[in-house]
Amino acid sequence: MIPVINIVIPCYCEEEVLPETSKRILDKLERMIRAELISEESRIIFVDDGSKDRTWELIESYHQQNPKFGGVKLAHNRGHQNALLAGLMSVKDHCDAAISMDADLQDDIEVLDEFVQKYRDGAEIVYGVRKDRKTDTAFKRDTALAFYRFMEKLGVQTINNHADYRLMGKRALEGLASYREVNLYLRGIVPSIGYKTDVVYYDRAERFAGESKYPLKKMLALAVDGITSFSIKPLEMVFSLGVIICVLSCLALLYALLAVIIGWPAAGPVGLIGSLYLLGGLLMTCLGVVGVYVGKAYQEAKDRPRYIIEKEI
Numbered sequence: 001m002i003p004v005i006n007i008v009i010p011c012y013c014e015e016e017v018l019p020e021t022s023k024r025i026l027d028k029l030e031r032m033i034r035a036e037l038i039s040e041e042s043r044i045i046f047v048d049d050g051s052k053d054r055t056w057e058l059i060e061s062y063h064q065q066n067p068k069f070g071g072v073k074l075a076h077n078r079g080h081q082n083a084l085l086a087g088l089m090s091v092k093d094h095c096d097a098a099i100s101m102d103a104d105l106q107d108d109i110e111v112l113d114e115f116v117q118k119y120r121d122g123a124e125i126v127y128g129v130r131k132d133r134k135t136d137t138a139f140k141r142d143t144a145l146a147f148y149r150f151m152e153k154l155g156v157q158t159i160n161n162h163a164d165y166r167l168m169g170k171r172a173l174e175g176l177a178s179y180r181e182v183n184l185y186l187r188g189i190v191p192s193i194g195y196k197t198d199v200v201y202y203d204r205a206e207r208f209a210g211e212s213k214y215p216l217k218k219m220l221a222l223a224v225d226g227i228t229s230f231s232i233k234p235l236e237m238v239f240s241l242g243v244i245i246c247v248l249s250c251l252a253l254l255y256a257l258l259a260v261i262i263g264w265p266a267a268g269p270v271g272l273i274g275s276l277y278l279l280g281g282l283l284m285t286c287l288g289v290v291g292v293y294v295g296k297a298y299q300e301a302k303d304r305p306r307y308i309i310e311k312e313i
Helices: 018-034 055-065 080-091 109-120 138-153 170-177 186-193 216-230 233-262 269-302
Strands: 005-011 043-048 069-074 097-100 125-130 162-169 197-202 309-312
Touching: 005 018, 005 080, 018 043, 018 055, 018 109, 043 055, 043 080, 055 069, 069 080, 080 097, 080 162, 080 170, 080 186, 080 309, 097 109, 109 125, 109 162, 109 197, 162 170, 162 186, 170 186, 233 269
Parallel strands: 005 043, 005 097, 043 069, 125 197
Antiparallel strands: 069 309, 097 162, 125 162
Protein backbone atom coordinates (compact mmCIF):
# COMPACT_ATOMS: atom_id res chain seq x y z
CA MET A 1 0.00 0.00 0.00
CA ILE A 2 1.33 3.42 -0.96
CA PRO A 3 1.33 5.66 2.16
CA VAL A 4 -0.32 9.06 2.46
CA ILE A 5 2.36 11.47 3.71
CA ASN A 6 1.76 14.96 5.09
CA ILE A 7 4.70 17.36 5.37
CA VAL A 8 4.17 19.71 8.34
CA ILE A 9 6.06 23.02 8.31
CA PRO A 10 5.79 25.51 11.21
CA CYS A 11 6.15 29.13 10.11
CA TYR A 12 6.65 32.39 11.97
CA CYS A 13 7.11 35.52 9.85
CA GLU A 14 8.48 33.56 6.90
CA GLU A 15 7.16 35.60 3.96
CA GLU A 16 10.69 36.00 2.58
CA VAL A 17 11.38 32.29 2.27
CA LEU A 18 7.89 30.79 1.71
CA PRO A 19 7.72 31.36 -2.08
CA GLU A 20 10.91 29.32 -2.64
CA THR A 21 10.06 26.78 0.09
CA SER A 22 6.62 26.07 -1.37
CA LYS A 23 8.00 25.73 -4.89
CA ARG A 24 10.80 23.32 -3.95
CA ILE A 25 8.76 21.11 -1.63
CA LEU A 26 5.83 20.88 -4.06
CA ASP A 27 8.25 19.81 -6.78
CA LYS A 28 9.73 17.17 -4.48
CA LEU A 29 6.27 15.95 -3.43
CA GLU A 30 5.17 15.55 -7.04
CA ARG A 31 8.35 13.68 -7.95
CA MET A 32 7.74 11.25 -5.08
CA ILE A 33 4.13 10.76 -6.21
CA ARG A 34 5.22 10.05 -9.79
CA ALA A 35 7.72 7.50 -8.46
CA GLU A 36 4.81 5.86 -6.57
CA LEU A 37 6.71 6.29 -3.32
CA ILE A 38 3.82 8.20 -1.71
CA SER A 39 0.09 8.52 -2.41
CA GLU A 40 -1.56 11.12 -4.61
CA GLU A 41 -3.44 12.19 -1.45
CA SER A 42 -0.22 13.43 0.20
CA ARG A 43 -0.19 17.08 1.25
CA ILE A 44 2.01 19.98 2.44
CA ILE A 45 0.66 21.69 5.58
CA PHE A 46 2.02 25.07 6.70
CA VAL A 47 1.37 26.09 10.32
CA ASP A 48 1.26 29.86 10.86
CA ASP A 49 2.39 30.53 14.43
CA GLY A 50 0.75 33.95 14.80
CA SER A 51 2.94 35.66 12.20
CA LYS A 52 2.90 39.46 11.94
CA ASP A 53 3.72 39.58 8.22
CA ARG A 54 2.04 38.13 5.09
CA THR A 55 2.77 34.49 5.95
CA TRP A 56 -0.88 33.41 6.28
CA GLU A 57 -1.89 35.40 3.21
CA LEU A 58 0.74 33.49 1.20
CA ILE A 59 -0.41 30.14 2.61
CA GLU A 60 -4.01 30.88 1.55
CA SER A 61 -2.86 31.85 -1.94
CA TYR A 62 -0.87 28.61 -2.32
CA HIS A 63 -3.95 26.61 -1.30
CA GLN A 64 -6.07 28.41 -3.89
CA GLN A 65 -3.50 27.68 -6.59
CA ASN A 66 -2.97 24.04 -5.62
CA PRO A 67 -5.06 21.92 -3.21
CA LYS A 68 -1.95 19.99 -2.22
CA PHE A 69 -1.17 22.93 0.06
CA GLY A 70 -3.03 23.22 3.34
CA GLY A 71 -2.70 25.49 6.34
CA VAL A 72 -3.29 25.79 10.06
CA LYS A 73 -3.44 29.29 11.57
CA LEU A 74 -2.90 29.64 15.33
CA ALA A 75 -4.81 32.41 17.11
CA HIS A 76 -1.55 33.86 18.45
CA ASN A 77 2.14 33.08 18.68
CA ARG A 78 2.76 29.99 20.82
CA GLY A 79 6.33 29.10 19.89
CA HIS A 80 7.89 26.62 17.49
CA GLN A 81 7.22 23.47 19.53
CA ASN A 82 3.53 24.22 20.06
CA ALA A 83 3.09 25.19 16.41
CA LEU A 84 4.71 21.94 15.31
CA LEU A 85 2.52 19.93 17.68
CA ALA A 86 -0.60 21.73 16.39
CA GLY A 87 0.28 20.76 12.84
CA LEU A 88 1.00 17.13 13.71
CA MET A 89 -2.22 16.76 15.68
CA SER A 90 -4.21 18.36 12.84
CA VAL A 91 -2.99 15.84 10.27
CA LYS A 92 -2.70 12.64 12.32
CA ASP A 93 -6.16 11.39 11.32
CA HIS A 94 -5.67 12.17 7.63
CA CYS A 95 -2.35 10.51 6.80
CA ASP A 96 -0.31 7.38 7.35
CA ALA A 97 2.76 9.37 8.42
CA ALA A 98 3.80 12.98 8.91
CA ILE A 99 7.19 14.54 8.23
CA SER A 100 8.07 17.70 10.16
CA MET A 101 10.63 20.17 8.91
CA ASP A 102 11.50 23.88 9.14
CA ALA A 103 10.50 26.46 6.54
CA ASP A 104 13.99 27.91 6.00
CA LEU A 105 15.20 25.17 3.58
CA GLN A 106 18.12 24.24 5.81
CA ASP A 107 16.81 20.66 5.97
CA ASP A 108 17.74 18.70 2.83
CA ILE A 109 14.46 17.83 1.12
CA GLU A 110 16.17 15.40 -1.26
CA VAL A 111 16.42 12.83 1.56
CA LEU A 112 12.62 12.72 1.94
CA ASP A 113 12.69 9.57 -0.23
CA GLU A 114 14.88 7.89 2.40
CA PHE A 115 12.49 8.87 5.20
CA VAL A 116 9.55 7.31 3.39
CA GLN A 117 11.47 4.20 2.34
CA LYS A 118 12.57 3.52 5.92
CA TYR A 119 8.95 3.98 7.02
CA ARG A 120 7.77 1.53 4.38
CA ASP A 121 10.46 -0.88 5.63
CA GLY A 122 8.87 -0.85 9.09
CA ALA A 123 10.27 2.12 11.02
CA GLU A 124 7.57 4.05 12.88
CA ILE A 125 9.85 7.01 13.66
CA VAL A 126 12.69 8.18 11.39
CA TYR A 127 15.06 10.88 12.64
CA GLY A 128 16.89 13.31 10.39
CA VAL A 129 20.43 13.62 11.79
CA ARG A 130 23.03 16.09 10.58
CA LYS A 131 26.24 14.56 9.26
CA ASP A 132 28.24 17.41 10.77
CA ARG A 133 27.86 20.98 12.05
CA LYS A 134 30.14 22.77 9.56
CA THR A 135 27.53 25.46 8.85
CA ASP A 136 27.35 26.46 12.53
CA THR A 137 29.54 29.01 14.25
CA ALA A 138 32.13 27.62 16.66
CA PHE A 139 30.11 28.91 19.63
CA LYS A 140 26.86 27.30 18.48
CA ARG A 141 28.60 24.03 17.61
CA ASP A 142 30.42 23.75 20.94
CA THR A 143 27.40 24.72 23.04
CA ALA A 144 25.16 22.25 21.16
CA LEU A 145 27.57 19.37 21.74
CA ALA A 146 27.95 20.34 25.41
CA PHE A 147 24.15 20.39 25.75
CA TYR A 148 23.79 16.89 24.28
CA ARG A 149 26.46 15.55 26.64
CA PHE A 150 24.83 17.24 29.62
CA MET A 151 21.43 15.76 28.71
CA GLU A 152 23.00 12.29 28.55
CA LYS A 153 24.51 12.83 32.02
CA LEU A 154 21.04 13.70 33.31
CA GLY A 155 19.66 10.46 31.89
CA VAL A 156 17.53 12.11 29.19
CA GLN A 157 17.20 10.12 25.96
CA THR A 158 18.01 12.38 23.00
CA ILE A 159 19.26 11.98 19.43
CA ASN A 160 22.53 13.85 18.89
CA ASN A 161 22.52 16.44 16.08
CA HIS A 162 18.78 15.97 15.54
CA ALA A 163 16.40 18.94 15.59
CA ASP A 164 12.78 18.47 14.44
CA TYR A 165 13.33 16.97 10.99
CA ARG A 166 11.63 13.61 11.44
CA LEU A 167 8.97 11.22 10.19
CA MET A 168 6.32 9.87 12.55
CA GLY A 169 3.88 7.14 11.60
CA LYS A 170 0.23 7.11 12.67
CA ARG A 171 0.89 4.97 15.76
CA ALA A 172 3.69 7.29 16.87
CA LEU A 173 1.43 10.31 16.32
CA GLU A 174 -1.28 8.69 18.44
CA GLY A 175 1.33 8.06 21.11
CA LEU A 176 2.44 11.69 20.96
CA ALA A 177 -1.18 12.82 21.40
CA SER A 178 -1.28 11.10 24.80
CA TYR A 179 1.45 13.41 26.17
CA ARG A 180 -0.39 16.29 27.80
CA GLU A 181 2.37 18.47 29.29
CA VAL A 182 2.34 22.20 28.60
CA ASN A 183 6.13 22.59 28.63
CA LEU A 184 6.97 20.96 25.33
CA TYR A 185 10.33 19.57 24.30
CA LEU A 186 9.50 17.28 21.38
CA ARG A 187 13.13 16.21 20.88
CA GLY A 188 12.90 14.53 24.28
CA ILE A 189 9.29 13.35 24.09
CA VAL A 190 9.49 11.55 20.74
CA PRO A 191 12.32 9.14 21.72
CA SER A 192 10.31 8.18 24.81
CA ILE A 193 7.32 7.05 22.70
CA GLY A 194 9.00 3.82 21.63
CA TYR A 195 8.38 1.77 18.47
CA LYS A 196 10.97 0.88 15.85
CA THR A 197 13.17 3.82 14.83
CA ASP A 198 15.71 4.56 12.12
CA VAL A 199 17.97 7.43 11.08
CA VAL A 200 18.55 9.39 7.87
CA TYR A 201 21.78 11.41 7.67
CA TYR A 202 21.83 14.66 5.71
CA ASP A 203 23.83 17.83 5.13
CA ARG A 204 22.29 20.95 6.63
CA ALA A 205 22.44 24.04 4.42
CA GLU A 206 22.51 27.74 5.23
CA ARG A 207 19.17 29.49 5.72
CA PHE A 208 17.76 30.42 2.29
CA ALA A 209 16.43 33.89 3.25
CA GLY A 210 15.33 35.96 6.22
CA GLU A 211 16.60 35.85 9.78
CA SER A 212 16.78 32.88 12.11
CA LYS A 213 13.73 32.52 14.35
CA TYR A 214 15.88 30.80 16.98
CA PRO A 215 18.23 33.41 18.47
CA LEU A 216 20.39 32.65 21.51
CA LYS A 217 17.62 33.60 23.95
CA LYS A 218 15.16 31.10 22.46
CA MET A 219 17.82 28.40 22.23
CA LEU A 220 18.59 28.82 25.93
CA ALA A 221 14.87 28.70 26.78
CA LEU A 222 14.51 25.47 24.77
CA ALA A 223 17.53 23.99 26.55
CA VAL A 224 16.03 24.82 29.97
CA ASP A 225 12.73 23.23 28.91
CA GLY A 226 14.58 20.12 27.77
CA ILE A 227 16.50 19.76 31.02
CA THR A 228 13.72 20.54 33.50
CA SER A 229 10.97 18.66 31.62
CA PHE A 230 12.76 15.33 31.63
CA SER A 231 15.02 15.15 34.67
CA ILE A 232 14.91 15.91 38.41
CA LYS A 233 18.67 15.54 38.71
CA PRO A 234 19.18 19.32 39.01
CA LEU A 235 17.08 19.16 42.19
CA GLU A 236 19.18 16.24 43.43
CA MET A 237 22.32 18.26 42.66
CA VAL A 238 20.94 21.19 44.68
CA PHE A 239 20.30 18.86 47.64
CA SER A 240 23.82 17.42 47.40
CA LEU A 241 25.29 20.90 47.19
CA GLY A 242 23.36 21.92 50.32
CA VAL A 243 24.71 18.91 52.24
CA ILE A 244 28.29 19.71 51.19
CA ILE A 245 27.93 23.34 52.26
CA CYS A 246 26.52 22.27 55.65
CA VAL A 247 29.47 19.92 56.22
CA LEU A 248 32.01 22.59 55.24
CA SER A 249 30.25 25.16 57.44
CA CYS A 250 30.41 22.80 60.43
CA LEU A 251 34.14 22.26 59.82
CA ALA A 252 34.65 26.03 59.62
CA LEU A 253 32.80 26.54 62.89
CA LEU A 254 34.89 23.81 64.54
CA TYR A 255 38.07 25.51 63.30
CA ALA A 256 36.90 28.87 64.68
CA LEU A 257 36.16 27.27 68.07
CA LEU A 258 39.57 25.61 68.21
CA ALA A 259 41.21 28.90 67.15
CA VAL A 260 39.66 30.64 70.14
CA ILE A 261 40.67 27.84 72.55
CA ILE A 262 44.22 27.19 71.29
CA GLY A 263 45.05 30.63 69.94
CA TRP A 264 45.28 29.79 66.18
CA PRO A 265 44.79 32.68 63.76
CA ALA A 266 41.07 32.98 63.02
CA ALA A 267 39.62 33.98 59.67
CA GLY A 268 39.56 37.72 59.14
CA PRO A 269 36.75 39.91 57.80
CA VAL A 270 37.73 39.24 54.16
CA GLY A 271 37.19 35.52 54.60
CA LEU A 272 33.93 36.15 56.39
CA ILE A 273 32.58 38.49 53.73
CA GLY A 274 33.73 36.14 50.95
CA SER A 275 31.99 33.22 52.63
CA LEU A 276 28.77 35.20 52.99
CA TYR A 277 28.78 36.20 49.33
CA LEU A 278 29.50 32.60 48.28
CA LEU A 279 26.69 31.19 50.39
CA GLY A 280 24.33 33.94 49.23
CA GLY A 281 25.09 33.19 45.58
CA LEU A 282 24.66 29.46 46.08
CA LEU A 283 21.38 30.01 47.93
CA MET A 284 19.99 32.18 45.12
CA THR A 285 21.08 29.63 42.50
CA CYS A 286 19.43 26.79 44.39
CA LEU A 287 16.23 28.77 44.89
CA GLY A 288 16.26 29.59 41.17
CA VAL A 289 16.47 25.91 40.20
CA VAL A 290 13.66 25.00 42.57
CA GLY A 291 11.67 27.99 41.31
CA VAL A 292 11.86 26.77 37.71
CA TYR A 293 10.36 23.43 38.71
CA VAL A 294 7.66 25.07 40.84
CA GLY A 295 6.80 27.37 37.96
CA LYS A 296 6.47 24.46 35.55
CA ALA A 297 4.27 22.57 38.01
CA TYR A 298 2.10 25.69 38.27
CA GLN A 299 1.76 25.90 34.48
CA GLU A 300 0.86 22.21 34.23
CA ALA A 301 -1.70 22.50 37.06
CA LYS A 302 -3.58 25.28 35.22
CA ASP A 303 -4.09 22.86 32.30
CA ARG A 304 -4.56 25.65 29.78
CA PRO A 305 -4.66 24.77 26.05
CA ARG A 306 -1.23 24.63 24.45
CA TYR A 307 -2.55 26.37 21.34
CA ILE A 308 -5.81 27.59 19.82
CA ILE A 309 -6.45 27.07 16.12
CA GLU A 310 -8.11 30.06 14.46
CA LYS A 311 -8.46 28.66 10.95
CA GLU A 312 -7.67 25.54 8.91
CA ILE A 313 -7.60 25.11 5.15
